[in-house]
Amino acid sequence: MLPEALGYAPALLSPDILAVLLIGVAVGLVIGAIPGLSPPMAIALMIPVSFHMPAERALVMMVSCYAAGIYAGSFSAILLRAPGTSASAASAIEGYELTKRGMAVEAIRISTFASVVGGLISGFVLLLLAPPLARVALLFGPSEYFLIAILGLTAIASVSFGALVKGLISGMFGLFLATVGIDLYSGFPRFTFGITPLSSGIGIMPAIIGLFAFAQGLELCLGPAHDTIAGVTRLSWNLMPKWSEIMRVRWSLLRGWGCGLVLGIIPAAGASVAQWIAYAWEIRRGRPGDQFGRGELKGLAATEGSNNGSTGTSLVPMFVLGIPGGISAAVILGALIIHGLQPGMRLFSTNPDVVYTVIWGFILANLVMGFLAAFMARVLAYATVFPKGLVAPLIMVFSVLGTYVNSNNVFDVWLMLAFGVLGYFMTAFRFSTAGVLLGLILGPIAENGFRDLMVVSHGNPVLFTLQRPISLALIGLIVLVVYYSSRQTLRERKDSETIASVADDRGAAGG
């Protein structure tokens, strides 16, 4: 397969292809960085523009936009705690804490490295292993989807940062919110209380913008207006990650990339789920001295590696099976069909020129994105040295604008404001906004998986699940995760009790 694929690589040197690739990357970077504007929206905008282009040129532009959009979501997440996309919500936690400590440029460096290399690996996996991986995706049924969601939910314990009960309550609240709207199985409205716009459920985008961006804007209202977010007034221009930085986070990067590659293949999981699983995994692997929740590069490396690590593999089921792995892949699938191509295994034999040029384009886009993005992010980093009193209203304006433009619906703006106020108070009282988001993302996957499982298993889900090897492997993984989480919690409690008793002894000795 590789020699055949290599034969199509020179097509990228065509000026037309390079031009559309640059346009795709630039548009993806700008749209991804603005909260509310998502990569699927950017790709959809490109469809009418690409009508008269040859298929490979149109698709190169779209996959470039996709890769850059997913990465750029982390700019605003790291610099302002306002994730540009749902795939970068987890990066907002560690990224923004690093920014507050005056380490915005270091965070951007690691984020860029993790995203670029993750995207490259994912692109090569797509190039070399697409057909066999697509067959793996077909093995996933309702029980596996349900278990993936449960695995994702175990991350709540990790992102609670010591307030486990409040974190779990937050997660359950998110799961509950995910059930609002028309029940797709019965057609009956749930918890809409006669409010028509709630029939379609609570959107992820107003929730993310409200819980993270708007709440952050409110938080910036506190304290002197002339203070800066970063507490510094100068930023470094050194955009290349240092070797020591990479070595420090090497295992985190590998775990993040691994998570992204695997979860990218599974339709409906993708970057939004992969980032949380990678982040939770990283926290569980934490060592004394690590500063998870207070700005830890390892956490950021894992989340950023996982979201871009999933971009290439999320295109595998789309190209080989015609099953889109997410919304972006669904829009690209639409473009594929508009250009007269039939997705499926035969695509690789009937239109290898298009498929391989597009995949090579995706790989090159990740490299180009790295150079353009690092520069752009560095310019955006100036927001962190602006007075808080001016950054706060700008964040709020972009929160309102992004939400409104995303859906053209003012109800979503009210919903975003409600989530913003909720997020502000949740943060103040140590509840987990990440837990709510995780519940909201995983709720539909868990519920639909469970209800499909009840149907296909004829009411005997346990026996059905135990007969499936992938389900058994996932159950084993969940048990391991719960075991390590509880062991870590017990160890943390023991450590804090020991510290308290030592402090008491010293106090008694001193007194």
Next chain:
Amino acid sequence: MPRYVGEIIAAAAISLIAGFFFWYSASLPAGGGLFPQFATGCTTLLAVYWAVATFLRRGEPGRVEPIDFRPTYEKFKPVIVVAATVAYVILMFVVGFFVTTALYIAAISLILGVRNWRLVGLTLIVVMPLIYLFFVTFLGARLPPGYAI
């Protein structure tokens, strides 16, 4: 009021609200209430656990300190900003997006204590055309027009 009493009241309120939705979910047809019942049932149990654990550890240093209810301008800033944002969203459909946005940014900066009007003016001069170019010209977004712009 000590902090632990506030936490117990919050836990009780959460468990009552979750308990109501648990009861409400039972009336949903075709198994539609199963998952909401799981979420609300777990929330109720967790809130009860939180209340009991808080009561048992009420003597811990962080929990006996009184909650500071004294009203200060600093504490009210987020409330004022939320009220201003609600007014902003309503008014942008009446007055128009661009005029309302410029006024909103200037007003919030003033409320938060920014007095460097040159910086506020420069920010508006840079941000407003960028919003127009990107959202209206490039994305073709239809921002609320109102009677102004």
